[in-house]
Amino acid sequence: MFNIDNNDTITAIATPLGVGAIAVIRISGQLSFQIIDFIFKPKIKNRKSRRIYLGYIYSKNTLIDKVLINIFKSPNSYTGEDIIEISCHGSIYIQNKILDLIINNGARLATRGEFTFRAFKNGKLDLYQVESLLELFHSENELDHNLALNNFRGKVSIIIKKIRKKILTLNTILEFCIDFSEEDINKKHLLAFKKLLLNLITKIKDLINSFKLGLFFKKGIAIAIIGKPNVGKSTLFNFLLKSDRSIVSNKSGTTINYIEENLYIDGIKYRLIDNAGIKKNTLNKLELKGIKKTIENIKKSDIIMYITNNINTKYLHLQKYYKYFFKKEIIFIINKCDLLKKKIKIQSSPILISAKYGIGINYLLNKLKTLSERFIKNNNKTIITNVRHYEELKKALFKLNKIKDHLQIGIEPEILSLLLKEANYSLEKIIGTITNEEILVNIFDRFCIGK
Ligand SMILES: Nc1nc2c(ncn2[C@@H]2O[C@H](COP(=O)(O)OP(=O)(O)OP(=O)(O)O)[C@@H](O)[C@H]2O)c(=O)[nH]1
Ligand SMILES: [Mg+2]
Known part of the structure; x- marks a missing residue:
């Protein structure tokens, strides 16, 4: 360094x-x-x-x-x-x-x-912009790139600077109160203080909540492909990835361990997970292990693609089960529609596809897009993506909430002023007005020589 x-x-x-x-x-x-x-x-x-x-x-x-x-x-x-x-x-x-x-x-x-x-x-550049620059270098898709670019251009920094300014205003009100006895403190001042404080709390909460959204952009929306053995899960996985990544065979139980790959559709990052088939009443240890992993993946995923070959499957029942028990979005798919004897109209739910011949895939992708928008809506919003910033914002929020609690008892300017300083300190650490060498080494060491 x-x-x-x-x-x-x-x-x-x-x-x-x-x-x-x-x-x-x-x-x-x-x-x-x-x-x-x-x-x-x-x-x-x-x-x-x-x-x-x-x-x-x-x-x-x-x-x-x-x-x-x-x-x-x-x-x-x-x-x-x-x-x-x-x-x-x-x-x-x-x-x-x-x-x-x-x-x-x-x-x-x-x-x-x-x-x-x-x-x-x-x-x-402030420290937030520096860290966004690093993210810009490592961005892998359109959304990731837009996010990093906005942050590098100072979108979040501006908000944080505005919040700090408001903290200073709160402090000015407190200093005014210090010079007066409790009886003399004007109700008007107290109201102004409370109003500004609540406004700050909302703003910081918004930034904190945006972190989850940021994670979707960075880590991708996780999709678990599940269903009984041999229904064509791996065939669909390969078709979507446009590669022969997963082994496909007519033997039931081909996929033993799950496979995960990144997939980009319309600039959105997904993590597609091909799982072992779920088999009822198996005592085979290997199959049981595979099923256990499938269940873990269901829990970790955001969207489930449930595949069957049977047009009579009671999908509404299954839909309820995954939606209410696992709290997941589910796309219900009937695969191998090319083998169906009678013609069935391709519809939006359940979606009829042939993963082998690429039939109905556009319906599937449209459905996926609609569901994904639920996760990544508000993409014009300011979004934070860095854990360090997230942690500091949480600390600042904690201190401001403490001030809010204190106000219930009455105004004690000295204590409140200290809490405000601590909240401000966290914000300053985000943009680098206050920093320590360890943080700097950690950040700048991730750049290459020449940048
Ligand atoms: N006709 C037809 N056959 C398909 C289709 N999709 C998959 N298959 C065939 O079905 C068999 C099983 O496909 P896989 O993709 O291995 O099925 P899986 O669900 O991954 O199976 P497991 O890994 O054993 O759980 C293979 O022989 C595929 O070629 C389809 O759309 N139409
Ligand atoms: Mg398979």
């Missing part, structure tokens, strides 16, 4: 290591322009910020590469410092040669996330 108070000029290759069409090398700090003057020709006379210059990198008199350099003058840069970005040809030799030159002229190699740390230190 870097020294927090360090002001060295830092450098790193910002693109992935290896041969590429081009590579980008970054320099940030006070010596950036001095270093580029040493190694880049022609010399730039009137440096302009956010301008690209074409020229050559030299090591003494030896030409290394023809490059483009991009200049960002402090404070209008990613780190808030003077930044140079050199786009060179992507050979490993050229990249390393230029990096060596920069280091020999006064910069040092940056550590993981050090550029972003400087952005944080110089007030360009």
